[in-house]
Amino acid sequence: MDFDQPMDRTGTSSLKWEWFKDRDVLPLWVADMDFAAPEAVTTALVRRSHHPVYGYTLPSDALYEGILGHMKRYFHWEVKREWVVFIPGVVTGFNIVARLVGEAESIAVPTPAYPPFLAAAKNAQREMVTVPLSVENGRIAINRTVLEAHLPLNTKLLMLCTPYNPGGTLLTREELSGIVDFCQERDILICSDEIHADLVMSETGRHIPTASLSPAASARTITLMAPSKTFNIPGLGCAMAIIENEALRTRFQDAMAGIVPYVNLMGYEGAMAAYIHGGPWLKEVITYLRANRDYAFGRLAAMAGLSPLLPEATYLIWMDARGLGVKDPAAFFEENGVGLSDGAHFGAPGWLRLNFACPRALLTEALDRMERAVP
Ligand SMILES: Cc1ncc(COP(=O)(O)O)c(C=O)c1O
Numbered sequence: 001m002d003f004d005q006p007m008d009r010t011g012t013s014s015l016k017w018e019w020f021k022d023r024d025v026l027p028l029w030v031a032d033m034d035f036a037a038p039e040a041v042t043t044a045l046v047r048r049s050h051h052p053v054y055g056y057t058l059p060s061d062a063l064y065e066g067i068l069g070h071m072k073r074y075f076h077w078e079v080k081r082e083w084v085v086f087i088p089g090v091v092t093g094f095n096i097v098a099r100l101v102g103e104a105e106s107i108a109v110p111t112p113a114y115p116p117f118l119a120a121a122k123n124a125q126r127e128m129v130t131v132p133l134s135v136e137n138g139r140i141a142i143n144r145t146v147l148e149a150h151l152p153l154n155t156k157l158l159m160l161c162t163p164y165n166p167g168g169t170l171l172t173r174e175e176l177s178g179i180v181d182f183c184q185e186r187d188i189l190i191c192s193d194e195i196h197a198d199l200v201m202s203e204t205g206r207h208i209p210t211a212s213l214s215p216a217a218s219a220r221t222i223t224l225m226a227p228s229k230t231f232n233i234p235g236l237g238c239a240m241a242i243i244e245n246e247a248l249r250t251r252f253q254d255a256m257a258g259i260v261p262y263v264n265l266m267g268y269e270g271a272m273a274a275y276i277h278g279g280p281w282l283k284e285v286i287t288y289l290r291a292n293r294d295y296a297f298g299r300l301a302a303m304a305g306l307s308p309l310l311p312e313a314t315y316l317i318w319m320d321a322r323g324l325g326v327k328d329p330a331a332f333f334e335e336n337g338v339g340l341s342d343g344a345h346f347g348a349p350g351w352l353r354l355n356f357a358c359p360r361a362l363l364t365e366a367l368d369r370m371e372r373a374v375p
Helices: 040-051 060-076 090-099 115-124 144-148 173-186 217-218 248-258 265-277 277-299 329-336 360-373
Strands: 084-087 106-111 127-132 153-160 191-194 221-225 237-242 314-318 351-355
Touching: 040 265, 060 265, 084 090, 084 248, 090 115, 090 153, 090 173, 090 191, 090 221, 090 237, 090 248, 106 144, 115 153, 127 144, 127 191, 153 173, 173 191, 173 217, 217 221, 217 277, 237 277, 277 314, 277 360, 329 360
Parallel strands: 106 127, 106 153, 153 191, 191 221
Antiparallel strands: 084 237, 221 237, 314 351
């Protein structure tokens, strides 16, 4: 796969590119990649489209096998078929989980946060408690200590994002165990958004699914995963909640009933092809992304006024831009031809997020523009 190949997304109604339509702004914001998905995905979609009946569709045995095989191979996690509940998106998933919380209970959301996390409690008409995380040793630290310091006794749900977006922290076994033990002691349900699980940038690190830690962890965890970030197919709308605890799974399914649509047939088809045949593509894309990460991080770190964090996972660099001395760093770079995600939407004004999942030439042009713009 030639990831250096320029990818013209004109005419595809791409959210990332249409946002700055008709303006010379290079979009390095929303989290999708400017790379073609694995060829096997395209082949499967084309093949399926040749049958002209697009009727109600079930997840196939092959799809279940693909998912279970992926969890075992990449995470040494033995998932059973009946634990898997298909949903059209991970955001849908954590909004369903927020609806499992009682009226007098609160939902903990560590910040900075992927913006839809900040809306979930309000959507469910529940109280949100934010947990301000800080940077320790160059990474955003999420652990038992910070939860202990901020969670009131009525907190009954923790919105955990692992690997952490923004910032790209890959939680260690010790950090995760501490969080799970604390939730066990306080009887807190864990919603573990692991959408970035496959995108590990650190050469030595490994993603550990929260539920795979122990039977006790699995009993109180709803894991949200998807092939969308991993294989660059977010527009296909297929994700899953993995829930071992049967009573919890039933509550989740009850909260979905009549509201959440079934996954569409192309979503199932794409997910199946990706999980079964996408392994070699994934290996190659990670090699390419790791090189882009090191290149982008090096250049950003050398720019006056910017303090980037080196992501251990995700293809997103989170950086402190307060040193620039401009009022609105996102607007500043946009005026200078680069579209980044505004940290204010993540609860961190003055910070920015840069998506480096694009051909090197595009990344280089964007970094050149940023370099010329900084004082
Ligand atoms: C942490 C996290 N969760 C969820 C999503 C989106 O999930 P979906 O498109 O499946 O709703 C993203 C996308 O960037 C994300 O970063």
